[in-house]
Amino acid sequence: MAYIKKVYTRFCLVIPFLFSSLTFTEDSDYNMKVGVTDVSQSIFDLHMLIFWICVGIGIIVFSIMFWSLWKYRKSKGAVAADFDDNFWLEIGWTVAATLVLVWMAVPSTQVMVEAYDDAEGEINILITGHQWKWHYEYLEDEVGFFSNLSTSQEQIDGEVPKGEFYLREVDEPLVIPTNTRVRFLITGNDVIHSWWVPDFAVKQDAIPGFINTAWTNVPEPGIFRGACTELCGIKHAFMPVVVRAVEREEFDAFIAEKVALAEEERMLTSKIWTKEELMARGESFYATNCAACHQASGQGIPPVFPSLVGSEITMFDSKRHIEILMEGVQGSAMAAFGESYSEVDIASVITYTRQAWSNGENGDGVIVTPQDIVAYKNRIDL
Amino acid sequence: MSTVVESHDHGHHGPAKGLSRWLFTTNHKDIGTLYLWFSFIMLFIGGAMAMVIRAELFQPGLQIVQPEFFNQMTTNHGLIMVFGVIMPAFVGLANWMLPMQIGAPDMALPRLNNLSFWLLPMAFGILISTLFMPEGGPNFGWTFYAPLSTTYAPSTVNFFIFSVHIMGVSSILGSINIITTIFNMRAPGMTLMKMPLFVWSWLITAYLLIAVMPVLAGVVTMMLMDINFGTSFFNAAGGGDPVLFQHVFWFFGHPEVYIMILPAFGIVSHIIETFSRKPIFGYSSMVYAMASIAILSFVVWAHHMFTVGMPLAGELFFMYSTMLIAIPTGVKVFNWVATMFRGSITFETPMLFSIAFVALFTIGGFSGLMLAIVPADFQYHDTYFVVAHFHYVLVPGALFGIIAGAYYWLPKWTGNMYDETLGKLHFWLTFISVNVTFFPMHFVGLAGMPRRYPDYALQFADFNALISVGAFMFGLTQLLFLFIVIKTIRSGKQAKPEVWEGAGDLGLEWTLTSPPPYHSFTVQPQVK
Numbered sequence A: 001m002a003y004i005k006k007v008y009t010r011f012c013l014v015i016p017f018l019f020s021s022l023t024f025t026e027d028s029d030y031n032m033k034v035g036v037t038d039v040s041q042s043i044f045d046l047h048m049l050i051f052w053i054c055v056g057i058g059i060i061v062f063s064i065m066f067w068s069l070w071k072y073r074k075s076k077g078a079v080a081a082d083f084d085d086n087f088w089l090e091i092g093w094t095v096a097a098t099l100v101l102v103w104m105a106v107p108s109t110q111v112m113v114e115a116y117d118d119a120e121g122e123i124n125i126l127i128t129g130h131q132w133k134w135h136y137e138y139l140e141d142e143v144g145f146f147s148n149l150s151t152s153q154e155q156i157d158g159e160v161p162k163g164e165f166y167l168r169e170v171d172e173p174l175v176i177p178t179n180t181r182v183r184f185l186i187t188g189n190d191v192i193h194s195w196w197v198p199d200f201a202v203k204q205d206a207i208p209g210f211i212n213t214a215w216t217n218v219p220e221p222g223i224f225r226g227a228c229t230e231l232c233g234i235k236h237a238f239m240p241v242v243v244r245a246v247e248r249e250e251f252d253a254f255i256a257e258k259v260a261l262a263e264e265e266r267m268l269t270s271k272i273w274t275k276e277e278l279m280a281r282g283e284s285f286y287a288t289n290c291a292a293c294h295q296a297s298g299q300g301i302p303p304v305f306p307s308l309v310g311s312e313i314t315m316f317d318s319k320r321h322i323e324i325l326m327e328g329v330q331g332s333a334m335a336a337f338g339e340s341y342s343e344v345d346i347a348s349v350i351t352y353t354r355q356a357w358s359n360g361e362n363g364d365g366v367i368v369t370p371q372d373i374v375a376y377k378n379r380i381d382l
Numbered sequence B: 001m002s003t004v005v006e007s008h009d010h011g012h013h014g015p016a017k018g019l020s021r022w023l024f025t026t027n028h029k030d031i032g033t034l035y036l037w038f039s040f041i042m043l044f045i046g047g048a049m050a051m052v053i054r055a056e057l058f059q060p061g062l063q064i065v066q067p068e069f070f071n072q073m074t075t076n077h078g079l080i081m082v083f084g085v086i087m088p089a090f091v092g093l094a095n096w097m098l099p100m101q102i103g104a105p106d107m108a109l110p111r112l113n114n115l116s117f118w119l120l121p122m123a124f125g126i127l128i129s130t131l132f133m134p135e136g137g138p139n140f141g142w143t144f145y146a147p148l149s150t151t152y153a154p155s156t157v158n159f160f161i162f163s164v165h166i167m168g169v170s171s172i173l174g175s176i177n178i179i180t181t182i183f184n185m186r187a188p189g190m191t192l193m194k195m196p197l198f199v200w201s202w203l204i205t206a207y208l209l210i211a212v213m214p215v216l217a218g219v220v221t222m223m224l225m226d227i228n229f230g231t232s233f234f235n236a237a238g239g240g241d242p243v244l245f246q247h248v249f250w251f252f253g254h255p256e257v258y259i260m261i262l263p264a265f266g267i268v269s270h271i272i273e274t275f276s277r278k279p280i281f282g283y284s285s286m287v288y289a290m291a292s293i294a295i296l297s298f299v300v301w302a303h304h305m306f307t308v309g310m311p312l313a314g315e316l317f318f319m320y321s322t323m324l325i326a327i328p329t330g331v332k333v334f335n336w337v338a339t340m341f342r343g344s345i346t347f348e349t350p351m352l353f354s355i356a357f358v359a360l361f362t363i364g365g366f367s368g369l370m371l372a373i374v375p376a377d378f379q380y381h382d383t384y385f386v387v388a389h390f391h392y393v394l395v396p397g398a399l400f401g402i403i404a405g406a407y408y409w410l411p412k413w414t415g416n417m418y419d420e421t422l423g424k425l426h427f428w429l430t431f432i433s434v435n436v437t438f439f440p441m442h443f444v445g446l447a448g449m450p451r452r453y454p455d456y457a458l459q460f461a462d463f464n465a466l467i468s469v470g471a472f473m474f475g476l477t478q479l480l481f482l483f484i485v486i487k488t489i490r491s492g493k494q495a496k497p498e499v500w501e502g503a504g505d506l507g508l509e510w511t512l513t514s515p516p517p518y519h520s521f522t523v524q525p526q527v528k
């Protein structure tokens, strides 16, 4: 009840705003984002132009209509006239409507040409939509990472209060430099997703087998939040986009750090791993990448997502287990994780699933190491 | 031979008794009644799903259902409302009214008519049963984009495909019947340009249906092949093209949205001229407008796909063609207003719904025009702004047209007047709740809330709560409509043949008794 009351009072506060043009000209919670780029600003202006033209037509048509309803009501003794056409009137309003449309089409075409510029960027970023997270790869530097929702399940389930950026926060945002032409190459890994950042007015579908392009040039540093806008399955609402725009130097430092980290990863592959190390790494990897489907308990949501507990594969068939993680299962939601993650990650999550829950005790307990994954890859490559 | 048939016919004038009346009926009114009740029941089933959706969205967070079930609700809500409510209701109205408006005894192909109806309960029985299967029903949106609906779909998608096929067959058979009836059974003297506008609207709609239902059947068949027989129409990994799906789907889908509005145009035109006591303004431009809308609707489909990455020229072409549709649509609105102008207007329930139709459908037209502007659509697409747009054209548009038609013709069908006070109450409650529900969706959409989300960020909370309250109010109000309809069937002031003052001159249906004889016109009337 208190909630409804709060909503009600807040809504009453909103009503006057809806009718003041203030709401429609400044950045507000009730109108399109003005955004920070030239393109987003042009689009906002275009949106307002079209909106006001529609309001104008609406006022004319509705006032004539409601005035007629009032003036010619039978209860006032109105007697119906008997005309049923008027050639010039009909020609007139058809021509008028056409002219208004031309008035709209001209600026629309201009903005469209501005937005649709396909030149190379100084920085090119490959964005891949996965069920249900984004992968970003800096093509010039060959480094990349996943960006996962960081809002906790407890917040979603209402067990703890929701934070300020509920469902709009990620573990690792995309970082781009300011005052630089950044080009996005957008694709999908499994189903179609769509990458949207309202502040840049960039929305492009991420389609498997296609690479779409979009670009932006952000003038000022800031954090910009967006969303996936194409239905992509259960967690469609839970794969937000967060972009952090930073000055050029900070960006270069960020990339340097990423490159160093990638180098470290490569070193890790050749290191000898203990079971405990693999388990620890595997557990967190599992939580971020597998639990969405197979659940933290490993029990899945049968029959859609199979249980990993007590399964033939996770207990006794380490070869098939590796194969599933590397290649995915054709025609199902189980993706080929090997394509996008390091050998260490794959080995550790396999080891984790083979040891966790009751699998360790009841199964063969085989430990899979990064070297096994390398061996698998080499064999495939032959 | 014909003498045998006739003497048999004269044996029993009325309907058969009991259940077999409805199972085996070939009478256009009985079949019309079946269609209308079917669509009414589906309205409550689809409506219940909408209530689940709005209950979950009342507050941020997941409270009532999980995303998996939420997606099944949005998908089935859309499918049921489009294919199970709006389309069957229009076919029901066509069955009742076409023969009566053109002076015919019945539809041209009565047995086919029976089949087209009885296919529907089958199709929807299959569709709804999937919700109770272990893997759950379709969860990929009513637009079922591949590969979410193929490679990544629950296996119940096969039932969905089967059910879409059956719906398609039903629609095509129904359309063949309507076209045949209109071309062959008009009363002498009723030339094409003297046909009532509802008849015109259905003639055009029937052609649209025949043109696009096979396309829908084609696209679901391609899905079936991809899923079960290893083809790769829509599977990029096999050399296919997921975007192809969208092109084929929307080649069906955009004409489909006009299938859902043209008959309402027809109904509302009749109602406005009746209660303005003045003939419709610009009859022939009304006909040409509908025809041009129908033709244009075949070349605008990709306006649903502005973000898939089409080349600039493609984007511009579809923007211009979509904007063109606003011209005939605008002409229709102007004509309705000009019909009211200098009329002698009264405000019975059907007129109230029709006035609301003109006003609110126009708002839906404006948002449509905004959506057609490609660069702006980059920001609107797949947000609640689109949801607001299509609900404005479909609820206060198509559905209000149907409700208005029901009030307008109920006295004719049943011989009883409906309760005007309750009717007005129904109208005002519906009118208010429809706007409380759908108007704020424009704002949530502009502020950035994507559609098909079971959960959302905190800044959208206020409007979502308001929308949910409006939606519950709307849902409850329709129970009042059910009550009014049942009350009218069972009792009410005896209706005269012309029912509405002066309607006698407006159409052949008003020359028949209320309720009309079982075989509408046994002697063809002469039209001047």
Ligand code: HEM
Pocket (backbone or CB within 6 Å): B143, B257, B258, B260, B261, B303, B304, B305, B322, B323, B325, B326, B329, B364, B365, B366, B367, B368, B369, B371, B372, B377, B380, B381, B382, B386, B389, B390, B393, B394, B397, B398
């Ligand atoms: C002036 C006339 C109209 C114009 C210019 C127009 C334009 C559009 C555009 C451009 C979209 C795509 C928006 C997007 O997804 O980003 C759209 C969506 C839609 N429109 Fe319209 N429209 C008009 C009238 C109608 C009518 C009469 C109906 C149905 C009675 C209708 C039903 C729909 C539906 C159902 C969708 C959404 C489909 C979906 O994505 O699920 N529209 N409209």
Ligand SMILES: [Cu+2]
Pocket (backbone or CB within 6 Å): A192, A193, A194, A228, A229, A230, A231, A232, A233, A235, A236, A237, A239
């Ligand atoms: Cu998504």
Ligand SMILES: [Cu+2]
Pocket (backbone or CB within 6 Å): B253, B254, B257, B300, B301, B303, B304
């Ligand atoms: Cu369309």
